[in-house]
Amino acid sequence: MKPATDSETEPDIEPIYDMVVVSNRLPVDYVGGEGAETQWKSSPGGLVTALEPVMRATEGAWVGWAGVADREFAPFEHDGISIVPVPLSAQEIEDYYEGFSNDTLWPLYHDVIARPSFHREWWDAYVAVNRRFAEAAAAAASEGAVVWVQDYQLQLVPRMLREARPDLVIGFFNHIPFPAYGIYSQLPWRRQVVEGLLGADVIGFQRAADAGNFSRAVRRLFGYKTRGTVVDVPEGDGGVRHVVARHFPISIDAAAFEDLARMPEVQERARAIRRSLGDPDIVMLGVDRLDYTKGIRHRMKAFGELLRDGRVSVEHATLVQVASPSRERVETYRQLRDEIELTVGRLNGDYSTLGHPAITYLHHGYPRQEMAALYLAADVMLVTALRDGMNLVAKEYVASRYDDDGVLLLSEFTGASDELRQAILVNPHDIDGLKDAMVEAAQMPKRERARRMRVLRKRVKENDVANWSATFLETLTGVGTIDPGVPEALRTAVARLVEAPRLLVALDFDGTLAPIVDRPEDARATQRARAAVERMAEHEDTRVALVSGRALASLKEVAEPPVAALLSGSHGVELQLDAGGVTIDLREGELTRLEQLIEIVEDAASAADGAWVERKPAGIALHTRKLGASAGAALQRTAREQVEQALPDLATRTGKNVLEFAVRASDKGEALQRLRQHAGADAVIYVGDDVTDEDAFAVLGGEDVGVKVGQGKSLAAYRLKGPDDVAELLELLADARDDAR
Numbered sequence: 001m002k003p004a005t006d007s008e009t010e011p012d013i014e015p016i017y018d019m020v021v022v023s024n025r026l027p028v029d030y031v032g033g034e035g036a037e038t039q040w041k042s043s044p045g046g047l048v049t050a051l052e053p054v055m056r057a058t059e060g061a062w063v064g065w066a067g068v069a070d071r072e073f074a075p076f077e078h079d080g081i082s083i084v085p086v087p088l089s090a091q092e093i094e095d096y097y098e099g100f101s102n103d104t105l106w107p108l109y110h111d112v113i114a115r116p117s118f119h120r121e122w123w124d125a126y127v128a129v130n131r132r133f134a135e136a137a138a139a140a141a142s143e144g145a146v147v148w149v150q151d152y153q154l155q156l157v158p159r160m161l162r163e164a165r166p167d168l169v170i171g172f173f174n175h176i177p178f179p180a181y182g183i184y185s186q187l188p189w190r191r192q193v194v195e196g197l198l199g200a201d202v203i204g205f206q207r208a209a210d211a212g213n214f215s216r217a218v219r220r221l222f223g224y225k226t227r228g229t230v231v232d233v234p235e236g237d238g239g240v241r242h243v244v245a246r247h248f249p250i251s252i253d254a255a256a257f258e259d260l261a262r263m264p265e266v267q268e269r270a271r272a273i274r275r276s277l278g279d280p281d282i283v284m285l286g287v288d289r290l291d292y293t294k295g296i297r298h299r300m301k302a303f304g305e306l307l308r309d310g311r312v313s314v315e316h317a318t319l320v321q322v323a324s325p326s327r328e329r330v331e332t333y334r335q336l337r338d339e340i341e342l343t344v345g346r347l348n349g350d351y352s353t354l355g356h357p358a359i360t361y362l363h364h365g366y367p368r369q370e371m372a373a374l375y376l377a378a379d380v381m382l383v384t385a386l387r388d389g390m391n392l393v394a395k396e397y398v399a400s401r402y403d404d405d406g407v408l409l410l411s412e413f414t415g416a417s418d419e420l421r422q423a424i425l426v427n428p429h430d431i432d433g434l435k436d437a438m439v440e441a442a443q444m445p446k447r448e449r450a451r452r453m454r455v456l457r458k459r460v461k462e463n464d465v466a467n468w469s470a471t472f473l474e475t476l477t478g479v480g481t482i483d484p485g486v487p488e489a490l491r492t493a494v495a496r497l498v499e500a501p502r503l504l505v506a507l508d509f510d511g512t513l514a515p516i517v518d519r520p521e522d523a524r525a526t527q528r529a530r531a532a533v534e535r536m537a538e539h540e541d542t543r544v545a546l547v548s549g550r551a552l553a554s555l556k557e558v559a560e561p562p563v564a565a566l567l568s569g570s571h572g573v574e575l576q577l578d579a580g581g582v583t584i585d586l587r588e589g590e591l592t593r594l595e596q597l598i599e600i601v602e603d604a605a606s607a608a609d610g611a612w613v614e615r616k617p618a619g620i621a622l623h624t625r626k627l628g629a630s631a632g633a634a635l636q637r638t639a640r641e642q643v644e645q646a647l648p649d650l651a652t653r654t655g656k657n658v659l660e661f662a663v664r665a666s667d668k669g670e671a672l673q674r675l676r677q678h679a680g681a682d683a684v685i686y687v688g689d690d691v692t693d694e695d696a697f698a699v700l701g702g703e704d705v706g707v708k709v710g711q712g713k714s715l716a717a718y719r720l721k722g723p724d725d726v727a728e729l730l731e732l733l734a735d736a737r738d739d740a741r
Ligand code: GDG
Pocket: 046, 175, 176, 250, 287, 288, 289, 322, 324, 364, 365, 366, 367, 368, 371, 388, 389, 390, 391, 392, 393, 394, 396
């Protein structure tokens, strides 16, 4: 614990932080004390664990509420993280937090399981508090900083931030579901909320279905174009801003849970828990915040009926329900608590015997170590949520079961069910189905339990919380570490893709199939990549296309493409759709402009040693790779100025160390659309490494797969490290396509 000072004046925050996280609650709790004696302690939630390493590495700041009303605290540092407290009045907590967040948005976003209340004064407080959070974040962020806003309480912050600080890179992650439009449209402020979110560069959701619901809301409310995971948001200047809206399933610190479970004292505690329950054969466990979305009543009803029907007895099976206190000032939650406690009382009265409780109900929060002991003690984990963004409890149970034992019964209405397919999946509304599933779980043979748990564990370990935050931040900033090989998520996407009746595999060449070399004429695809491309081109229902910025003639020379391959050169200006030649006819005016252009650029290039030009049918490219960064940039600037002066309105494009001018505008996106049409493809995979490949990623649809090779900001949903990894991906694709035939 560290002391901090109280402040009566405006907190003075320095705009020095390159990374700012904004969440309703801070990762610290106020313990007590005043002024220099103020005491804080860490509140070790999942989000803190996820973001702690990032915050430390970037010396970031965390903006949020300290958990006490009507108190202002000056910014301070706690355990190496800079904390920027945002004050809330008691009235604001009632209106913004308990009201709009927890009694309007929460029930609405969870498919109106409870009835949402709409009050205009709650909305006003939501706007005012969101503005305060946005102002605090804007005050803390350095020029060009990354700001990551968390969850449904702060949906207006991205837009407010962008208006105040257009220089910032803004991410948003929604921890709860995003509902279907039919439900969402009930919200009187539906336009303002979507507009608020669209202020972000990347909007993250738990499930693909949530991202899809959001995109539909954008189309219905604003008519903006959405393609796959990209939304085109029109800007005032007539241009568009690409916003990525896609799923990033959150996870847990799996290794930490396993470590806890492996501690001898935790294992001893697990045995003691079973003894205290009368040593039944089967311990069933539920762990939830006491919330109506969690399906606690449904599981109790099912368990009660199993006892009533004599399918289980209290000597054989018992249910432990941890229901940690939550939102106790909201009326719906008080009612829920009464109902659950009534049910527990009834069931225990009817079925418990001395030493054998039917249900052990615990309305407390417990330390994590005790949670791990409970997970180890449980033969069956019951997760029966009626709607849940992810459900971390399911993942914690799996991570704790290093003994490959235990059965997870999981509602298909949780985000976790998208990943944890080897659980027993249930519809909690179907009480008979739920009862059968509970019996099945209790009777599952040991070998089957172990088989399923091994697969579940692999999944949770692969996508842990560090992976989640890294993937999100990589998408947001384009910077991160890319491991060699083909990541699991991309393998899964490929497995889905090969189901398509007609598939188009569209590939950039330089940097994707071929390593980048100094002299473009020396570039060659790696042996593996070539072989995989040729295998794929043999499939009748798969078309391969090479999509390059090179002139077609140069592409053919270096790539030696299979005869059946479709080709696009000069960024889509040249297309070869069937074997044979292709010509492009420049109009009179274009030809004259091209000649002038060539003269200017060749002149400029001749002045710099190491620069060279590449002539294309409708343009010219100035390569500056060998000049070094600053000389290269200087030459590009001069060339651009000269060209702009003589030939205004020419299409220009900047690639990696290359500046291109064209007398006819086209891009790889247009090329890809024509190729798709020509191939009659139901699905497309596009792989590319250059900024010019972004135009192609931008036209991909929901079923398509975009893969960015290497670092850099990208609209693609997946990443590979380099051409070797692309070759591995293509081999996988060819294998899967062979199998699917
Ligand atoms: C929201 C979304 C999404 C619970 N009781 C105790 C305790 N817990 C811990 C659990 C788990 C966490 O609280 C609950 O996380 P869930 O994911 O299950 O649910 P929500 O609180 O509703 O969280 C949800 C999540 O955000 C993350 O994005 O998954 O869908 O609704 O970690 O272990 N922890 C301790 N004592 C308790 O008594 N120590």
